[in-house]
Amino acid sequence: MPDYRQEIPFFDTAIYNPKQRSQIDLAIQSVLDHGKYINGPEVYEFSEKLSTYLNVKHVVPCANGTDALTISLLALDLQRGDEVIVPVFNYVAAAEAVEILGLTPAFIDVSNKDFNIEVKEIEKRINSKTKAIIITHLFGAAAKIDHIVDLAHKYNIAVIEDIAQAVGTELNQRKVGTYGDIGCISFFPTKNLACFGDGGAIITNNEVIANKAKMIANHGQTNKYEHKIAGCNSRLDTLQAAILSVQLLYLEDNLNKRRAIAEKYQDGLKDISEICLPVQQQNSFHTFNQYCILLRSKEVREELQNDLKNSGIGVMIYYPKPLHIQEAFARYEHKVNDFPVAEDLCNRILALPVFPDLREEQLQYIISQIRNFFNQ
Structure with missing residues (x-):
């Protein structure tokens, strides 16, 4: 490749x-x-x-x-x-x-x-x-x-x-x-x-x-x-x-491109047990402004993130810290574990490229790099 x-x-x-x-x-x-x-x-x-x-x-x-x-x-x-x-x-x-x-x-x-x-x-x-x-x-x-x-x-x-x-x-x-x-x-x-x-x-x-x-x-x-x-x-x-x-x-065309990219991620990564893929509720049309996966742990997320970056693949974390423990809202005196799902997501989430002009060969390269990381 x-x-x-x-x-x-x-x-x-x-x-x-x-x-x-x-x-x-x-x-x-x-x-x-x-x-x-x-x-x-x-x-x-x-x-x-x-x-x-x-x-x-x-x-x-x-x-x-x-x-x-x-x-x-x-x-x-x-x-x-x-x-x-x-x-x-x-x-x-x-x-x-x-x-x-x-x-x-x-x-x-x-x-x-x-x-x-x-x-x-x-x-x-x-x-x-x-x-x-x-x-x-x-x-x-x-x-x-x-x-x-x-x-x-x-x-x-x-x-x-x-x-x-x-x-x-x-x-x-x-x-x-x-x-x-x-x-x-x-x-x-x-x-x-x-x-x-x-x-x-x-x-x-x-x-x-x-x-x-x-x-x-x-x-x-x-x-x-x-x-x-x-x-x-x-x-x-x-x-x-x-x-x-x-x-x-061009919006509808670009949304369809995003969905097509997301479907290929879903198909290419579905058999990797260490990854949870995004879901959408019934009777909805997901537009995938971001394509976010969940890893098993914060440590695995960090390792995969570094591996992809070293392979020339841009990734992002949406979001690294939930709002209740941001300093801007400290006066409300929320504590760690007050919102356990959000805190867990912040530790495990990783966003992959899903912009409309992502080329097929680039997409397949990303999928192959993730599969190689997990020895799949």
Whole structure:
């Protein structure tokens, strides 16, 4: 087999499709020609296209995914001290948005099968202060959002879906992000739907929430120089919106490529007993923003990680430390073993390359290196 040492990054942001590159170049040139770099027509056009794709009534573009979460919480008119349920095995953005607004993150452990929030633990954590739940559809796998929404309605709690890693993911033939009150998106370059920098959006079917989010994202303005509330400055650049409209055209094709890569990993690694492979719940469409395996122990994970890196294969750990033992949340006095599943995942998880332009020979090289490591 050819030697691909130093040739396989964990993620490659280059665009190799000549037609796609040409369309992006034209889209950028169009913005340069009209010079409307803030709130240009491409921002509205992309919002409309994304609304159609997700089958959601309102899209509010913003500067990044963390802003989308923060603005969403502000749009719900929560009060200081209100609790917001957050999965403890997660990127920091959700808990960070809760914390900086003076709200309280109520951490919940996750499932060791799909890495998403453990539904049966949610009701145990709900109390009179619980006002919202943030659900992250992690790695492109749909959480049990239908059950979560039913539970939230029972207690009159708002649901925010973080689909930063899951644009295009479906449950029961419905796009995630549209089940709850609000959906939040990041268009960071490594996401399923990606721009060439930072970008984000808020999606909702609730007109009141949409109007409030638009106002917050634009300095709290109802009209120019008329500020109804104190807001922030969070806008999706016209250049990024133009790029995203092109990227959206290729999204489904790229998702299918991710799924095809994941299927080949599943087939190539299924007989290695030392590895647990990702699963997806029934009636769902997993989009594999990450392809994460579980190793037998932290030591085996470290050995395999080093072996793959030495073979020129980029890998990542999502995530090396759960949120409850991060220094940023030390004031809540959580201890080790408070969330055993999340802590175990952090010790054993490893993400393999799954970007759409991963070539077949590269994929087979990765699989062969893993099999060789386990003497398979």
